[in-house]
Amino acid sequence: MKKVYFKTFGCRTNIYDTALMQKQLSDFTQATHENEADIIVVASCTVTNQADTRARSYINKHNKTKKVILSGCGAISRGEELYDKGLVEGVIGHSYKEDINSLLKREKKFLKLGDLNFIDKTIVDKFETARAFIKIQEGCNFNCSYCIIPSVRGKARSQDENFILAQIANLAELGYEEFILTGTNIGSYGKDTASSLAKLLKKISYTKGLKRIRLGSIEPSQIDTEFKELLGEPWLEKHLHIALQHSNEEMLKIMRRRNHLKNDLELFYEIADKGFALGTDYIVGHPGESEELFNDGYKNLIDFPLTHIHAFTYSKRSGTHAATLKNQVSNKIAKQRLAQITDLVNEKNHEFRKQNNQNLDIFIEEKKNEKFHGYDQYFNKIILTSKDDLLHKWVSLDSSEVKPECNYGTI
Numbered sequence: 001m002k003k004v005y006f007k008t009f010g011c012r013t014n015i016y017d018t019a020l021m022q023k024q025l026s027d028f029t030q031a032t033h034e035n036e037a038d039i040i041v042v043a044s045c046t047v048t049n050q051a052d053t054r055a056r057s058y059i060n061k062h063n064k065t066k067k068v069i070l071s072g073c074g075a076i077s078r079g080e081e082l083y084d085k086g087l088v089e090g091v092i093g094h095s096y097k098e099d100i101n102s103l104l105k106r107e108k109k110f111l112k113l114g115d116l117n118f119i120d121k122t123i124v125d126k127f128e129t130a131r132a133f134i135k136i137q138e139g140c141n142f143n144c145s146y147c148i149i150p151s152v153r154g155k156a157r158s159q160d161e162n163f164i165l166a167q168i169a170n171l172a173e174l175g176y177e178e179f180i181l182t183g184t185n186i187g188s189y190g191k192d193t194a195s196s197l198a199k200l201l202k203k204i205s206y207t208k209g210l211k212r213i214r215l216g217s218i219e220p221s222q223i224d225t226e227f228k229e230l231l232g233e234p235w236l237e238k239h240l241h242i243a244l245q246h247s248n249e250e251m252l253k254i255m256r257r258r259n260h261l262k263n264d265l266e267l268f269y270e271i272a273d274k275g276f277a278l279g280t281d282y283i284v285g286h287p288g289e290s291e292e293l294f295n296d297g298y299k300n301l302i303d304f305p306l307t308h309i310h311a312f313t314y315s316k317r318s319g320t321h322a323a324t325l326k327n328q329v330s331n332k333i334a335k336q337r338l339a340q341i342t343d344l345v346n347e348k349n350h351e352f353r354k355q356n357n358q359n360l361d362i363f364i365e366e367k368k369n370e371k372f373h374g375y376d377q378y379f380n381k382i383i384l385t386s387k388d389d390l391l392h393k394w395v396s397l398d399s400s401e402v403k404p405e406c407n408y409g410t411i
Contacts, residue, residue: 005037010045044074116154187222248297279308285334
């Protein structure tokens with residue numbers, strides 16, 4: 001049997017999609033390293049130019065000695081181009097993931113882009129991590145100026161609730177205890193099925209053996225009263241990632257965002273007062289971000305009770321509204337702003353950990369250099385020393401030593 005290696009780039013949704021494709025491989029075995037593989041399947045990301053470059057560099061490195069197949073969001077945005085240039089021998093669009101076994105058996109090259117109306121039908125029961133990823137929806141109905149993702153994932157559509165619950169119940173029986181809900185825009189879950197993210201969470205919480213639910217990114221405008229009522233539940237991770245993208249009102253308008261600065265600040269304090277750590281996405285260098293607007297956004301960001309950030313420089317994406325705008329910001333200035341924003345939130349995180357370094361509930365995900373690594377309920381990294389084998393176990397830590405990079409403890 002030929003061996004297949006999966007190289008996954010990008011978000012948690014891609015991790016799920018890789019696991020789905022892996023389950024289909026009835027006529028192949030999986031390689032643990034690309035060097036021993038006959039075929040490499042690249043689950044690509046296309047959210048930024050840098051993401052495209054990483055995937056393409058990887059393809060160029062291996063396509064002379066391996067059969068390389070492209071999947072993921074890059075298959076939609078760049079698949080035909082790479083196929084026509086002979087850089088990949090096959091392209092698998094999202095709606096063809098479940099046909100991967102038969103596609104890989106083909107001797108001839110193939111280009112299968114498919115459509116953006118699909119919804120997965122395969123129950124995934126194995127992940128390469130100790131946590132389980134659950135994709136609850138696909139696509140996004142937002143029209144943010146900078147974002148290419150709706151054009152490569154389609155409109156928002158929800159996975160069937162019973163399908164999700166059956167998958168989680170099955171995984172829980174197999175020993176998974178922490179579940180990460182993912183999707184393109186999970187806050188839109190249920191808008192097309194008379195349900196909601198909050199209703200789904202309540203039903204998931206009854207799963208036998210479940211200990212923690214983590215959520216992917218949520219839009220501020222999608223956090224309603226029904227969702228807020230769940231913030232005291234013990235099974236919900238004490239960390240939410242709420243995508244601001246900016247903290248200047250004018251920039252939010254330019255970026256075609258649905259959130260507003262005043263409401264965002266009130267929301268963050270309301271949730272922080274319930275003991276939550278809060279992360280966000282933030283884009284610097286978007287067209288129109290003058291020095292004045294950036295500085296005002298930075299000043300406003302100081303007021304936010306933030307603990308984590310995924311900040312990145314604007315990346316021009318063909319076909320988006322932002323790509324047509326003038327007043328582009330130089331890459332040098334964007335990188336300076338990125339460092340400024342990142343340093344600010346890193347300091348906030350350090351202060352948060354100083355105040356929340358006791359009674360930590362940690363799931364140990366891996367062992368490195370005789371140390372155990374995991375994350376606490378605030379999504380802060382913990383490195384533990386122990387004579388016991390803690391791998392893939394839950395531990396409670398009375399107190400921890402707080403250092404700038406992370407927390408340390410001994411069990």
